[in-house]
Amino acid sequence: MLILIVGSGRxxxxxxxRALDAGHDVSVLDSDPLSHERLDKDQTTTWEDAGGRFTVxxxxxxxxxLEAGIEDADVFLAATSGDNTNLVIAQIAQRRFxxxxxxxxxxDPARSSWYAEQGLITxxxxxxxxxxxxxxxxxx
Amino acid sequence: xYVIIAGAGKVGWNLARELISxxxxxxxxxxxxxxxRVVEEELEHAVQYGDATELWxxxxxxxxxxxxxxxxxxxxEDNILICQVAKEKYGCxxxxxxxxxxxxxxxxxxxxxxxAVSATDLILRLIEHEVPEYGLVQLLSLEDEHLxxxxxxxxxxxxxxxxxxxxxxxxxxxxxxxxxxGGAGFVPKGESVIEPGDQVLLIxxxxxxxxxxxxxxPNGAGPSGHG
Numbered sequence: 001m002l003i004l005i006v007g008s009g010r011x012x013x014x015x016x017x018r019a020l021d022a023g024h025d026v027s028v029l030d031s032d033p034l035s036h037e038r039l040d041k042d043q044t045t046t047w048e049d050a051g052g053r054f055t056v057x058x059x060x061x062x063x064x065x066l067e068a069g070i071e072d073a074d075v076f077l078a079a080t081s082g083d084n085t086n087l088v089i090a091q092i093a094q095r096r097f098x099x100x101x102x103x104x105x106x107x108d109p110a111r112s113s114w115y116a117e118q119g120l121i122t123x124x125x126x127x128x129x130x131x132x133x134x135x136x137x138x139x140x
Numbered sequence: 141x142y143v144i145i146a147g148a149g150k151v152g153w154n155l156a157r158e159l160i161s162x163x164x165x166x167x168x169x170x171x172x173x174x175x176x177r178v179v180e181e182e183l184e185h186a187v188q189y190g191d192a193t194e195l196w197x198x199x200x201x202x203x204x205x206x207x208x209x210x211x212x213x214x215x216x217e218d219n220i221l222i223c224q225v226a227k228e229k230y231g232c233x234x235x236x237x238x239x240x241x242x243x244x245x246x247x248x249x250x251x252x253x254x255x256a257v258s259a260t261d262l263i264l265r266l267i268e269h270e271v272p273e274y275g276l277v278q279l280l281s282l283e284d285e286h287l288x289x290x291x292x293x294x295x296x297x298x299x300x301x302x303x304x305x306x307x308x309x310x311x312x313x314x315x316x317x318x319x320x321x322g323g324a325g326f327v328p329k330g331e332s333v334i335e336p337g338d339q340v341l342l343i344x345x346x347x348x349x350x351x352x353x354x355x356x357x358p359n360g361a362g363p364s365g366h367g
Contacts (some may be wrong), residue, residue: 060217060244084193084217088247096250110195114229 002027004073004099006059006089007080011105011125013038015077020052027053029068030080059089070097078104083111090120144169144206146192146222147213148179151238155210156183167201171213192222195229203230212238216247223253254283279341288346289317294338295358306330311351314344 003019005012008030016039020026028039028047033056039047047054057064059080070076076093078086083106090104103121106112112124141164145152148170156168160183168183169192170176176189190197192211203209209226211219219237226232239245239258248256265278280289294301300308305316305328319328320339326332334340342352 060247062246082217084215084221088217088220088251091251092247108194111193111225114195114225118228 001025001074002069002072003075003077004029004068004070004093005077005079006030006068007078007086007105008032008035008038008054009079009081010038012077012079013041015079016052017043020050025051025053027055027069027073029055029057029059029064031056031058059085060092062092065089065092065097070099073097073099075099075101076103078102080105083107087111087115087120094120141165141207142202142205143167143208143210144192144198144201144203144226146209146211146218147238148175148187149212149214151212152210153179153183155212156186160186169197169201193218193225195225198222198225198230203232206230206232208232208234208236210236210238214240216240216244220244220248220251220253224251227252249283281346286345287343289341289343290349290352291320291339291341292353292356294334294336294340294356296336297359298336298357299355300334300340301336303334304330305332305334308334308355310342310355311348314342314348314352317341317343 002025004027005016006029008028012028016026016028036047036054039052039054043050053069055064055068057067059065070093076090076099078090080086086104086106090102093099094102101121103123106115106122106124107126109124109127109130112122112127116122143159143164143166145156145166145168148168152168156166159166166186168179168187169190170179170187171191173189176187179187188201190200192198203226209223209232211222213219216239223235223237227235235253237248237253237256239248239256242258242260245256245258248254277291278288279291282288308316316328318325318341319332319334321335340356344352
């Protein structure tokens with residue numbers, strides 16, 4: 001199974017490492033070449049030696065998505081720091097490239113829930129933080 | 141008519157001014173606070189501070205009753221999402237989006253954000269109109285309606301030159317709607333005669349261009365296409 005992850009930040013890189021450990025093919029796309037460092041962090045080998053792929057490019061550029069292997073991807077994760085970029089590229093993955101499973105990180109809880117109703121799998125770190133913090137605060 | 145404009149840059153601010161001067165009700169939304177303060181000096185309550193990609197900001201601006209939503213921020217992703225949400229979540233019938241990078245136009249189309257206006261494209265069209273290098277200029281494309289309007293120059297010795305409009309062999313789904321001659325235009329009748337050097341406007345189903353240009357090409361030698 002090929003997993004394509006756009007955005008090699010804290011979330012994207014950690015999910016990429018886990019997916020590779022779990023035995024999947026993993027391709028990571030990020031516009032910042034230095035973000036590659038996160039993929040090597042705490043690992044005994046480099047990302048590439050461990051079997052991972054890394055492409056430098058902007059996800060709105062179709063060529064970059066193609067180079068990162070979107071046509072063969074079974075799962076697409078949009079995990080850049082920008083909600084709006086994530087929502088646009090996730091829909092490109094879903095509608096244009098028909099990636100079977102599209103997951104998108106959306107900080108804004110309101111849009112996270114609306115786009116979930118539209119058929120995207122959304123993950124909202126803010127909503128998770130709200131739920132966890134509320135639980136702890138209210139149980140005190 | 142109530143219009144919401146996202147983005148108070150040069151385009152958004154001037155649009156708001158024009159619409160207000162025509163007695164339209166307008167709300168302009170700007171996410172940069174310094175810019176908002178400048179624009180607010182002039183437009184007062186017609187401008188609101190906030191990020192128009194956030195639902196509550198659109199709702200505060202009264203999006204459910206908006207007749208038209210125009211997204212003209214400097215960010216294509218923002219413009220796509222503002223219009224998508226306006227149309228699909230709030231049922232706004234009319235949207236207009238600005239394309240900053242023409243390479244992103246395909247994404248606007250894919251996500252159903254139409255019409256999408258690209259300044260680069262408009263200027264290219266104007267240049268083609270002034271310098272019709274290819275003999276054929278696409279003036280307007282109504283994608284949802286599957287119609288387009290093109291302009292062709294009548295070449296010397298072409299089949300159309302000297303013919304009456306009704307005698308020019310054109311494919312079904314195309315029609316000559318105007319003739320421009322000597323700086324003026326007129327709507328021709330069937331018996332109007334087309335002269336070499338005229339510019340002819342046609343309305344047609346997209347894809348018929350290649351069957352039309354040969355009638356207007358000099359000495360029947362059609363240009364191989366355009367673009």
